[in-house]
Amino acid sequence: GQQLNQSPQSMFIQEGEDVSMNCTSSSIFNTWLWYKQDPGEGPVLLIALYKAGELTSNGRLTAQFGITRKDSFLNISASIPSDVGIYFCAGPWETSGSRLTFGEGTQLTVNP
Amino acid sequence: DTGVSQDPRHKITKRGQNVTFRCDPISEHNRLYWYRQTLGQGPEFLTYFQNEAQLEKSRLLSDRFSAERPKGSFSTLEIQRTEQGDSAMYLCATKSAGRNNEQFFGPGTRLTVL
Numbered sequence: 330g331q332q333l334n335q336s337p338q339s340m341f342i343q344e345g346e347d348v349s350m351n352c353t354s355s356s357i358f359n360t361w362l363w364y365k366q367d368p369g370e371g372p373v374l375l376i377a378l379y380k381a382g383e384l385t386s387n388g389r390l391t392a393q394f395g396i397t398r399k400d401s402f403l404n405i406s407a408s409i410p411s412d413v414g415i416y417f418c419a420g421p422w423e424t425s426g427s428r429l430t431f432g433e434g435t436q437l438t439v440n441p
Numbered sequence: 442d443t444g445v446s447q448d449p450r451h452k453i454t455k456r457g458q459n460v461t462f463r464c465d466p467i468s469e470h471n472r473l474y475w476y477r478q479t480l481g482q483g484p485e486f487l488t489y490f491q492n493e494a495q496l497e498k499s500r501l502l503s504d505r506f507s508a509e510r511p512k513g514s515f516s517t518l519e520i521q522r523t524e525q526g527d528s529a530m531y532l533c534a535t536k537s538a539g540r541n542n543e544q545f546f547g548p549g550t551r552l553t554v555l
Contacts, residue, residue, distance in 0.1 A: 428497065
């Protein structure tokens with residue numbers, strides 16, 4: 330079946346460090362979305378990617394849509410304590426219409 | 442606040458009781474989605490509406506679950522005869538018409554079944 334893998338599962342970093350996480354899927358995505366979720370809250374959309382090879386930034390966040398359309402990464406530069414949370418990649422499988430499939434999430438901890 | 446809202450934020454119920462959750466979408470968004478999220482996992486799709494029409498249901502949506510969007514605005518998700526395995530965060534998301542896939546989530550309803 331179709332699989333979406335996200336890594337790493339968790340990261341513990343010092344404030345000021347850069348962070349990178351990625352997702353790989355077994356099938357093509359037409360869109361890659363990156364969300365951040367704080368405890369007890371819903372996911373908040375950070376970045377949306379629509380074209381293979383696309384590189385998009387949102388402040389200290391940068392994400393890329395892999396050229397194979399089966400992978401994406403998210404980088405956070407110069408991390409700060411408020412970056413703490415769970416980061417999810419998501420997207421619709423090419424054959425699944427608009428419903429989103431989510432990765433397992435990357436739990437980020439930033440030590441001041 | 443013009444974002445997606447959900448009510449209640451938390452619900453504790455006893456096994457066997459019925460519960461109903463409400464989602465109010467961003468006003469111009471015609472598509473509304475329900476997802477379920479258990480601890481340590483990403484959200485999983487349950488069902489979605491385009492206006493008032495329910496267009497797709499996941500196999501996760503057992504016959505104890507029913508969702509409605511009667512006037513194409515707010516939506517309700519009802520769970521009948523709740524089971525402990527129904528304990529989860531229930532998330533609503535909405536998106537505008539068009540070709541992009543950006544879904545915007547509400548804060549969720551945390552259900553605990555005792």
